[in-house]
Amino acid sequence: xxxxxQTPRYxxxxxxxxxxxxxxxxxxxxxxxWYQQTPGQGLxxxxxxxxxTQRNKGNFPGRFSGRxxxxxxxxxxxxxxxxxxxxxxxxxxxxxxxxGDTQYFGPGTRLTVL
Amino acid sequence: DAKTTQPPSMDCAExxxxxxxxxxxxxxxxxxxxxxxxxxxxxxxYIIHGLKNNETNEMASLIITEDRKSSTLILPHATLRDTAxxxxxxxxxxxxxxxxxxxxxxxxxxxxx
Numbered sequence: 001x002x003x004x005x006q007t008p009r010y011x012x013x014x015x016x017x018x019x020x021x022x023x024x025x026x027x028x029x030x031x032x033x034w035y036q037q038t039p040g041q042g043l044x045x046x047x048x049x050x051x052x053t054q055r056n057k058g059n060f061p062g063r064f065s066g067r068x069x070x071x072x073x074x075x076x077x078x079x080x081x082x083x084x085x086x087x088x089x090x091x092x093x094x095x096x097x098x099x100g101d102t103q104y105f106g107p108g109t110r111l112t113v114l
Numbered sequence: 115d116a117k118t119t120q121p122p123s124m125d126c127a128e129x130x131x132x133x134x135x136x137x138x139x140x141x142x143x144x145x146x147x148x149x150x151x152x153x154x155x156x157x158x159x160y161i162i163h164g165l166k167n168n169e170t171n172e173m174a175s176l177i178i179t180e181d182r183k184s185s186t187l188i189l190p191h192a193t194l195r196d197t198a199x200x201x202x203x204x205x206x207x208x209x210x211x212x213x214x215x216x217x218x219x220x221x222x223x224x225x226x227x
Contacts, residue, residue, distance in 0.1 A: 092215075105160075
C-alpha cells in the first residue's frame with residue numbers, strides 16, 4: 001500500500017505571495033492532519049479534516065487554511081507569505097472516525113520564503 | 115492529552131539495546147502512549163503504541179508501568195540508522211482532539227559505531 005504523498009517536496013516563494021500544498025493520504029484513510037515544523041517551535045498542529053469537514057484547528061492565523069476533497073486528498077493554503085512561514089509542512093493520514101487513530105506521516109514539503 | 119517528559123538526549127552503542135524513557139504521570143485511563151521518531155528532515159515515522167499492556171512489533175517493544183505513569187521504548191539491537199529524534203505522545207482514544215498529536219521536544223538518540 002502506498003504511503004502518504006506530498007507535493008511539491010520543495011518550494012521557494014517570496015513575501016506576500018500565496019502557496020498551495022497538496023497531500024494524498026493512504027488509500028482508505030479519510031482523515032488528514034497538517035503540521036508545521038520550525039526549528040524554534042518544533043512540530044505544531046495546524047488543522048485536521050475528515051470527510052471534507054474541518055474537525056479541529058490549531059492556533060494559527062487565518063492566513064493558513066485548508067480543504068479536503070471527496071477522495072480524501074487535502075490541500076493547505078498560506079496567503080500573504082511571511083518570512084516566518086518558512087518551515088517543513090507535514091501532513092498525516094489516519095483511518096479516521098475516532099480521534100485516536102494512528103497517524104502516518106508524509107515526507108513533507110519544505111517551504112522557503114525569501 | 116497527557117503532558118510527557120523525555121530526556122533531551124541519549125547515546126547508545128551500535129548493536130546494544132536502546133532504552134528510551136518517557137514520563138506521563140498525568141495520563142488518563144483511556145489515553146494511549148504513542149511513539150514516533152523523526153530522522154533528520156523526514157516525516158515522523160510511527161513506531162508503536164500501547165494502552166496498558168506491553169507491546170512488541172518488528173521495530174520495537176513498549177513497556178508501560180503498571181500505574182501507567184511512565185513507559186520505556188526499547189530498540190533491541192540499535193543500528194546507526196536508528197539515530198533520530200524520538201517522541202513520546204499521549205493520545206486520547208476516541209477523544210475530540212481529532213487528528214492532533216502534541217509533540218514535545220523528544221529525545222535525540224545518537225547511535226555510535
